[in-house]
Amino acid sequence: MLKNSEIAILKLRSLYESRGYTHFKMSKFEEYDIYAANKDFLGGESIVTFTDANGRLMALKPDVTMSIIKNTKDGDGLTEKLYYNENVYRVSKGYLGLREIMQSGLECIGDIDLYNTCEVISLAAKSLCIFERECILDISHMGIVSYLIDELSVPDDIKKQLIKCIAEKNVHGIRSILSENGSKDETLVELVSLEGNAEESFEELKKICGARPLHQALSELESVIKILTAGESLAKIRLDFSVVQDMSYYNGIVFQGFINGIPEKVLSGGRYDLLMKRIGKSKSAIGFGVNVDLLEDIFECSSEFDADIALMYSDSDDTAKVFKLADELSNGEKSVRVTKKLPQRAKYKQVIKFCEHNQ
């Protein structure tokens, strides 16, 4: 029997394959250099390292995106569409231990036009819907956020603090940082406070952006919202500018997905041309990852019974007969645990003693 989480992974696979994405399989171990140079991409999470037999510093793969980028060819004008289903490894926050995380996701690398952008975001929305619970996809645009921050012409460390406040929806924080720097600008506050359905908040957003040269980003967002909300309403799509990703890697639309019942974001992704550039590739790229491990909480309602039937036998019983009875009882449908002694705390729907049954 497949577990619910395994079924979920299969469903995700077939969803991605339905749009022609091909499976990408990779090694668990990689040279550390590529991660060291782009550490912030992992949101400051620590990487598990070790040395191989040749003394090279290696990493247990902390992320899939960078491995995929490394393996893409440049300059062939093609758009690659790949999906993955891999375990990644991180050092856990708080206490010193290692974590293994199951990640599913996809990357679209090459000529990222409006079609490809919409395809990836709609696949993200559909990924959330697979779990048949209320779900929300929050969309933001790093182009707009970084323009509005750059416009304030404050030093880089202040910019970082502002981004942190934006991610926390920390309006009082934004105001106090700005007033310390002699500004009373309310644009960022308005941006963070946008709420409600995507179409309505887009109208608000247009007012906030006003005459600034952000037409391209705005029209991209507008088209994406239009196309995504036109079909059968899948996940609830909302504009939320507290979704921010590192500005040195992400440049366009970014998004995060939530499923009711799971306390943190389940899906996260966006347009990461800048990361491509840093790794020396000229193509554009957009993609997302789903943290499959988090879904366990809503799925694995562990069964009340350890097995349907416990069949108890003793050394004096005829093994061949016990074997036969177990087969008969199970009949391909029921689970039968054959045992001499019942484990403590185990629960079975029915307990059969071989000696009594055989009389």
Next chain:
Amino acid sequence: MNSQIINIALPKGRLGEKVLKMFEDSGFSCEEIHEPNTRKLIFKNPEAGVCYFWVKPSDVAIYVERGAADIGVAGKDILLEYSPDVYELLDLNIGKCRMCVAAKKDFRDSHDKTLKVATKFPAIAGEYYQSKSRNIDIIKLNGSIELAPILGLSDVIVDIVETGTTLKENNLEVYETIVPISARLIANKASTKFKQEKIAVLVSEIQKRI
């Protein structure tokens, strides 16, 4: 939508009592919580749509980050120290104090040696001195921080200072202020989306009383 209950983690202690009053004044009262000598851990008021529980102040952020509480009130010190992935929706402007570097009155900081810093807040202390490119040795303590410089365990301490009386009585003084601290209303990111309307009402009611 009205059937939704908001789970609220309150910090045990004086600050928590003040916060509870703020919530109750805002229309989210709970009679159960005032029953004398109660052994209950969770206090519900389904009519107001709230459920309160008391937790250790430093644990509030964990309850909220992991979704056991939808919202909670935590000091900025805890948020800076543990950087939980939560929304910080309001500055409640109560429980005000400062995160400070303090030292013995006759302390002279010489930059030619590693500075020994005793603190309950290693992350805040570490980041502060890193921003000044200062080489330090952090000594993590869990209480009676003021004792450390007196016994020569550390050169300075990084700790919360409210009035400064404890420092004064021990012949210590504030050397530098790192950051002002006050109580913040924090919210779980997913809850804020799925219980959006209720949380928005609660936040705006509380905001009126700051």
